[in-house]
Amino acid sequence: xxxxxxxxxxxxxxxxxxxxxxxxxxxxxxxxxxxxxxxxxxxxxxxxxxxxxxxxxxxxxxxxxxxxxxxxxxxxxxxxxxxxxxxxxxxxxxxxxxxxxxxxxxxxxxxxxxxxxxxxxxxx
Amino acid sequence: xxxxxxxxxxxxxxxxxxxxxxxxxxxxxxxxxxxxxxxxxxxxxxxxxxxxxxxxxxxxxxxxxxxxxxxxxxxxxxxxxxxxxxxxxxxxxxxxxxxxxxxxxxxx
Numbered sequence: 457x458x459x460x461x462x463x464x465x466x467x468x469x470x471x472x473x474x475x476x477x478x479x480x481x482x483x484x485x486x487x488x489x490x491x492x493x494x495x496x497x498x499x500x501x502x503x504x505x506x507x508x509x510x511x512x513x514x515x516x517x518x519x520x521x522x523x524x525x526x527x528x529x530x531x532x533x534x535x536x537x538x539x540x541x542x543x544x545x546x547x548x549x550x551x552x553x554x555x556x557x558x559x560x561x562x563x564x565x566x567x568x569x570x571x572x573x574x575x576x577x578x579x580x
Numbered sequence: 581x582x583x584x585x586x587x588x589x590x591x592x593x594x595x596x597x598x599x600x601x602x603x604x605x606x607x608x609x610x611x612x613x614x615x616x617x618x619x620x621x622x623x624x625x626x627x628x629x630x631x632x633x634x635x636x637x638x639x640x641x642x643x644x645x646x647x648x649x650x651x652x653x654x655x656x657x658x659x660x661x662x663x664x665x666x667x668x669x670x671x672x673x674x675x676x677x678x679x680x681x682x683x684x685x686x687x688x
Contacts, residue, residue: 491677493624501616501624501667503677515675551623555676558614558629565671566614568635570623 458482458569460552465574472542472578478535478552478571486530489555491567492537494548494576502548505537506555519545542578549573582606582670586680592688597658601683603651603668612672615644615653616679619664628653629671663687 464476476492492504505526506515514526525538535552553567583606593599603613611631618624626635628644631651641656655662668680 489676493677493679495618500665500682501618501679503675503679506675506677515677517677553624558626558635559633562630564612564630565676566626566629566635567616567624567669567676568626570625572623 458484458554460554460569460571462550462552462571462574465550465576467577467579468542469580470543470578473538473540474542474576476537476539476550476552476574476576478537480533480535480554482533482569485533489565490526490528490535491553491555492526492535492550493553493567494546494550495573496545496548499548504550507535539576542576544578547576547578549575582609582673582678584668584670584678584680586666586668586683588683589681590684590686592686593658594688595658595660599655599658599685601653601666601685603646603653603680605649605651605670605672608648609670609672611647612670613644613646613651614669614671616667616669617662617664618667618682624667627666658685660687 459481489508491506507526523541527536551573552571554569556568558566585604613631615628616624632644665684
């Protein structure tokens, strides 16, 4: 069974940096695009960033462009999110998720496996 | 960018009730629509993909319908474990990501 385990969250001051990690214990990591999604306190889910299997394509929500960087190391089955210039509004639980083709031989995609989340708190 | 709007934002219902949640896209997304369930303190879970296909292991009381811009998630007979927040997500355009604002389903 595929499991995703996040780490790296914590308390950081505004303007600071954190690096989140997500390790996939399964065997298909290098074949899937991956995503970071967050949920701020009292708010809904917000997609943050995506990366394709060979890391040639990366996408970000506008609010984190230029501050966050998504990356991956397929040899280590690991996904990362480098977060710089953190703001109070970045406070959230951050989840990594696997993006899979959910209808065989189609272009229907879904986030079918999620980690348990890691909490990031930006506060002085 | 495609915007997703859910209604209602919150809903109170009783065990055994039939419940419907609506999701509207700002442009046509054919059937490229997913639904997720999130319980407090837990990760989201994929319930329905391609607008109407049930993810493996999801109870048959859940169903999805719609195409184009208007979609619905229906729970035919609410069970205690169904009280959660539900999100729609479009998978029509790259990148996969945009969620609706969520619908919180509470016990009446």
